[in-house]
Amino acid sequence: MTADAPPVVVVDESQDSAPPPSGVRVWLSRHPLAAYAIRRVGLYFVELWGALTIAFFFFRLIPGDPIQTLIQTLQQNYMYNQQASTELIARYQQEFGLTGNLFSQYLKYMEKLVLHGDLGPSLINYPTPAQDVILRALPWTIGLLGISAVLAWIFGVILGAIAGWRRGKLGSAIATNLSIALSHVPYFFVALILVYIFAYSLGVLPARSAYDSNITPGLSLEFIGSVLKYGLLPGLSIVIIGTFSWILSTRMLMVPVLGEDYLVYAEAKGLKGWRILTRYALRNCYLPQITAFGISLGFIFNGNVLVEQLFNYPGLGTTLVTAIQQLDFNTILGVTNIAIFSVLTAVLLLDLLLPLLDPRVKYWK
Known part of the structure; x- marks a missing residue:
């Protein structure tokens, strides 16, 4: 009686020698962030x-x-x-x-x-190209509304974090109630109050224009000082309302975080309250605020038209109103395109940066 021969294992050498899978889809699957x-x-x-x-x-x-x-x-x-x-x-x-x-x-x-990159001639300043008219007004809008929006965000996040951290205190209650009352007040209403007090009653600040007409524009201290002086009232109206809005939203994000276990543990370790606030509690609140701030920056070109009109400020808001009155389609579309481009670009940058800043944000697969 003979034993059966062991089974023969056939090895397919073609599989071992086959090259690894490649292609665009494989590369994308290996690089999800890209x-x-x-x-x-x-x-x-x-x-x-x-x-x-x-x-x-x-x-x-x-x-x-x-x-x-x-x-x-x-x-x-x-x-x-x-x-x-x-x-x-x-x-x-x-x-x-x-x-x-x-x-x-x-x-x-x-x-x-x-x-x-040609928008065509501008009807309100013919035959000047519409892009030249817009580019002359753009720095004034960025300087006024952009700086005011940044200052309002910084002040609002800091004061809102403190108000949330010291909830139940008198100062926190005052800041919260003021924010609820004033966060939705129109910018131009505050601007009218400031003009009445500081321009007409006290006479310490100018009410209209962007700089003194007797000063030649240029990179001189006299001209820069005049621009800051004339831009104080419109900028202050934006900063005041914007600060109260950011206070309210930051406090809303701060209060639920205060009961987390890691903050209780940090306090039990003996860390100072200011360190716990800045290094632990606030870090969980500023990411949503960064997102909201990036989106709000995109609207600075068309969100405060009445403020520029009230102060006769030579920004994009004033240019847009003048173009609408004269049906200057090229200039209107130019200003609108800048607003569209800024909003979409701000959202794109936030979408690309958030997965890098916060590991909890998952990128789209």
Whole structure:
């Protein structure tokens, strides 16, 4: 009787020698953070294109003829015969991109905007390009509203954290009640009160304009001091209301954190209260506030139009109102596009940074 031969194991050498899987999808699966960033950036461009398209068709469908408005203004100062006026209207329609149907106007507009960064001529300051008019007003808006928003956020987060940390105290109760009462008051209402007190009653601060007209603009201490003096009242109105809004939201985030075990343990170890507040409690509150602050920065271009109008400040708000009054579509779309770009870019940067700042934030897979 013979024993059966052991089974023969066949080894497929082709599997061992096969190269490891490769390709874009495999690389993305091995680098989830890079995959998340690529997807998010792609979505950003789609959102940007969609928003710019909606803005174009929305403003172009507004009733009114900007060329006729311009011709009527010119005819009040100069004499035109009917033939010259007709030729002038045809030339202006060509320059302002108003020839052809709405879809062809859209294609020409997007081509100039994307490939050349050209918004076309500005109706309120013809023949100056609309982008030049906007770029002259942009630094004033960034200087006034941007700095005011940053100061309001810093003051609001610090005071809100202290108010939440010292809940039940008289100072915390006063700060909370004031925040509830004043956080939704319009900026221009506070601006009117400040103008009445400091400009008309006391006469210590100017009420209008951005700097003294007798000073030549430039990088001189005299001009910078004049800009700071004239921007104090509009900036203060934004800082006051913004600070109360951030106090309320920071306190709301701080109070639930105070009962956590790690804070009780830190206190049992003998750490000082100020160290526990700044190093442990506040760190769990500032990440949502950073997100909200980044989004709010995107709205500084169009969120305080009335403040600029009240103080006759030469920012984007004043430029936008003037352009709307004269149906200057190129300037209106330019200001709107800046607002769209700033909001979407702020959200994109926050989406890319938060997974790096907070491990609790998971990136999209």
